[in-house]
Amino acid sequence: MNTSQRAFAVGLATALLQALMLIAFAWPAANIAPRDLPIAVTGPQAGQVTEKLNQQFPDAFEIATPPDEAAARAAIIDREIYGAVLTGGGAPRVLVASGASPAVAQQLTAMAQHLSGAQTAAVEDVVAADADDPRGxxxxxxxxxxxxxxxxxxxxxxxxxxxxxxxxxxxxxxxxxxxxxxxxxxxxxxxxxxxxxxxxxxxxxxxxxxxxxxxxxxxxxxxxxxxxxxxxxxxxxxxxxxxxxxxxxxxxxxxxxxxxxxxxxxxxxxxxxxxxxxxxxxxxxxxxxxxxxxxxxxxxxxxxxxxxxxxxxxxxxxxxxxxxxx
Known part of the structure; x- marks a missing residue:
């Protein structure tokens, strides 16, 4: 292989590497969506909310049903789930943990707005991200x-x-x-x-x-x-x-x-x-x-x-x- 052929081969190889890097870094970012994301639903309307979530967001959540709010909070703190929907006493409330993932916390906040039907929903950040880096x-x-x-x-x-x-x-x-x-x-x-x-x-x-x-x-x-x-x-x-x-x-x-x-x-x-x-x-x-x-x-x-x-x-x-x- 002479010098020109070697230079041409190096150029093609590096172009292929560039294409692989673009796919590796851009493809995951372009396909961000919940897939069996572990969350919890608890309270008197837990069954209704769970059914609604499964219908509107198929395959998005892996839903647990802890007995009460305290158990849901404990599961978040133990990193077993990313958040929880609390039903009963009005519109559903949502617990999130931006310390586990600000991106998930944002998605669960949007879900809370969807469930409550209001522009603002009751959302509590149980384990917050650092105050100097709230978005992670x-x-x-x-x-x-x-x-x-x-x-x-x-x-x-x-x-x-x-x-x-x-x-x-x-x-x-x-x-x-x-x-x-x-x-x-x-x-x-x-x-x-x-x-x-x-x-x-x-x-x-x-x-x-x-x-x-x-x-x-x-x-x-x-x-x-x-x-x-x-x-x-x-x-x-x-x-x-x-x-x-x-x-x-x-x-x-x-x-x-x-x-x-x-x-x-x-x-x-x-x-x-x-x-x-x-x-x-x-x-x-x-x-x-x-x-x-x-x-x-x-x-x-x-x-x-x-x-x-x-x-x-x-x-x-x-x-x-x-x-x-x-």
């Missing part, structure tokens, strides 16, 4: 830098640090320093998320380690192609389907669920749980991040063992002895 814009924008910096760290460690064991030390340093510094900016300076600084920093550090470790781990085992596989997975699948600005149940399925199995989506869910819900609902995303982190360590461990075996491999029988130079 800064929170949603926080995930992409974590992903991009993690990819960059993984690439640099893979290219500049040849020893797999030393890469692991670099990953640990990046995770600890990145988590502490990142949350110092996000919480201390910008005041985007509430909660314990050290706990949030630990989550951010785990996310950084998991993303960078995926890149460095695959590179340690399969070489430079592993860098591209891991980086594109995080960038083209993990980030646009992370639901950091919406909710997994608002994204096209099964992509919303797949996004939660990758570090960016798990990061968004775990940070919300820690910041707004005292850790409720954080077990699953924490498990996902730990699995990615352990997998990264395991891959680097495989590369270390492979290198040691190569160092101690015996010289094949019959190999000619080296002749010393005269």
């Amino acid at each position: 814009a800064a929170f949603g924008a926080m995930v992409l830098p974590l992903v991009m910096s993690g990819i960059a760290a993984g690439v640099l460690l893979s290219l500049l640090v040849p020893a797999p064991g030393a890469r692991l030390a670099g990953l640990a340093a990046f995770g600890v320093a990145g988590g502490l510094l990142g949350m110092a900016i996000i919480q201390g300076w910008m005041s985007v998320v509430p909660g314990s600084y050290l706990t949030l920093a630990a989550v951010a550090g785990l996310v950084s380690f998991a993303v960078a470790g995926a890149v460095a781990g695959l590179a340690s085992v399969v070489g430079r192609p592993g860098i591209g596989i891991a980086a594109l997975t995080m960038l083209l699948i993990g980030n646009p389907f992370s639901a950091a600005t919406s909710a997994p149940e608002l994204l096209p399925q099964p992509w919303g669920a797949i996004g939660q199995c990758l570090p960016p989506g798990a990061a968004a869910s775990l940070l919300r749980s820690v910041a707004f819900f005292d850790g409720a609902g954080g077990a699953k995303p924490l498990t996902v991040l730990l699995i990615w982190a352990v997998a990264a360590v395991a891959l680097i461990g495989v590369a270390v063992l492979r290198g040691r075996r190569a160092e101690v491999a015996p010289v094949p029988a019959g190999s000619p002895e080296p002749v010393p130079a005269v």
Whole structure:
């Protein structure tokens, strides 16, 4: 392949990458809608309201029927549901949790107006988003830098640090320093998320380690192609389907669920749980991040063992002895 042919191939390949990025980032945003969104309906007219919602919004909601308002509030605080419709004593009232998802809270507020037939409806935000970021814009924008910096760290460690064991030390340093510094900016300076600084920093550090470790781990085992596989997975699948600005149940399925199995989506869910819900609902995303982190360590461990075996491999029988130079 001559220079002109190579240039033409690179141009086509990058154009294809651009098209994939447009699809990955724009398609989910253009198809935001509730899909089996877990909510609750309680009170004397719970059955009538549930039937009405199922008729007017088919397949939009997964509706639970707790016994009373207190149970509905507890389910919201435990991150089992996103909101609740309270019936009885006049027009229905709606409970939302913008801390779980401002986008869902807005949709449930619109639903409340539809149910009450009025321009304004009785809506209570049980777990509110941070006062300095009521729409969750800064929170949603926080995930992409974590992903991009993690990819960059993984690439640099893979290219500049040849020893797999030393890469692991670099990953640990990046995770600890990145988590502490990142949350110092996000919480201390910008005041985007509430909660314990050290706990949030630990989550951010785990996310950084998991993303960078995926890149460095695959590179340690399969070489430079592993860098591209891991980086594109995080960038083209993990980030646009992370639901950091919406909710997994608002994204096209099964992509919303797949996004939660990758570090960016798990990061968004775990940070919300820690910041707004005292850790409720954080077990699953924490498990996902730990699995990615352990997998990264395991891959680097495989590369270390492979290198040691190569160092101690015996010289094949019959190999000619080296002749010393005269």
